[in-house]
Amino acid sequence: xxxxxxxxxxxxxxxxxxxxxxxxxxxxxxxxxxxxxxxxxxxxxxxxxxxxxxxxxxxxxxxxxxxxxxxxxxxxxxxxxxxxxxxxxxxxxxxxxxxxxxxxxxxxxxxxxxxxxxxxxxxxxxxxxxxxxxxxxxxxxxxxxxxxxxxxxxxxxxxxxxxxxxxxxxxxxxxxxxxxxxxxxxxxxxxxxxxxxxxxxxxxxxxxxxxxxxxxxxxxxxxxxxxxxxxxxxxxxxxxxxxxxxxxxxxxxxxxxxxxxxxxxxxxxxxxxxxxxxxxxxx
Numbered sequence: 001x002x003x004x005x006x007x008x009x010x011x012x013x014x015x016x017x018x019x020x021x022x023x024x025x026x027x028x029x030x031x032x033x034x035x036x037x038x039x040x041x042x043x044x045x046x047x048x049x050x051x052x053x054x055x056x057x058x059x060x061x062x063x064x065x066x067x068x069x070x071x072x073x074x075x076x077x078x079x080x081x082x083x084x085x086x087x088x089x090x091x092x093x094x095x096x097x098x099x100x101x102x103x104x105x106x107x108x109x110x111x112x113x114x115x116x117x118x119x120x121x122x123x124x125x126x127x128x129x130x131x132x133x134x135x136x137x138x139x140x141x142x143x144x145x146x147x148x149x150x151x152x153x154x155x156x157x158x159x160x161x162x163x164x165x166x167x168x169x170x171x172x173x174x175x176x177x178x179x180x181x182x183x184x185x186x187x188x189x190x191x192x193x194x195x196x197x198x199x200x201x202x203x204x205x206x207x208x209x210x211x212x213x214x215x216x217x218x219x220x221x222x223x224x225x226x227x228x229x230x231x232x233x234x235x236x237x238x239x240x241x242x243x244x245x246x247x248x249x250x251x252x253x254x255x256x257x258x259x260x261x262x263x264x265x266x267x268x269x270x271x272x273x274x275x276x277x278x279x280x281x282x283x
Contacts, residue, residue, distance in 0.1 A: 132218035
């Protein structure tokens with residue numbers, strides 16, 4: 001909550017991660033476990049919201065807040081909120097949409113994810129909700145491709161690749177190929193799989209087929225993946241592009257003055273961004 005207050009001092013835009021505790025309450029925390037950010041390591045999905053609320057964050061105090069409490073604070077201050085949902089959970093999507101509907105916050109809240117099924121099912125649950133798709137780490141793209149192969153072609157690719165393989169990927173033109181060459185040298189299967197993933201995602205993103213298919217209103221990119229032409233193409237399709245992790249002043253100035261798009265930064269100490277700035281709250 002302290003990070004939220006700090007972020008709102010410099011911007012009206014915030015981004016935070018939402019998960020479900022084991023009692024069905026939505027809580028705001030980035031990781032699936034609490035060891036990195038709090039004094040005790042617990043699995044969020046296997047812990048009650050009351051137990052999570054007792055944990056103190058390392059280094060600065062504060063506890064794991066409920067989504068409702070964070071949203072209440074944002075609503076009071078007129079903040080625009082991006083909710084990052086890691087997994088497609090009907091209960092979580094319902095809680096979010098119920099809150100948005102209750103306070104008529106449809107223009108102030110965006111639900112986004114690395115996983116394409118989240119915006120897809122959010123739109124079908126409530127068509128008025130604004131949704132986004134994150135193209136920042138290759139894990140989302142690899143899982144999307146694997147899902148398409150599993151679902152449409154009945155090829156069980158998803159079961160032949162470990163979770164760590166997905167997590168090491170990065171979104172760039174040949175990111176999957178480069179990573180698989182390092183992690184699986186000499187493997188012909190991984191070489192051709194990487195080529196399929198790289199080419200497919202380049203096509204799906206560049207042509208906006210995947211964002212349009214899932215009903216995404218916003219496309220979130222890593223700052224290094226933003227191009228002026230891509231921004232123009234997105235605008236022509238009535239989609240917004242937002243940059244993530246724009247922590248350097250040089251990157252922020254380029255995004256603001258050249259690309260002319262909003263961005264989120266983890267650097268809350270320098271809140272000098274101008275009119276297009278959105279600062280991310282990460283707890």
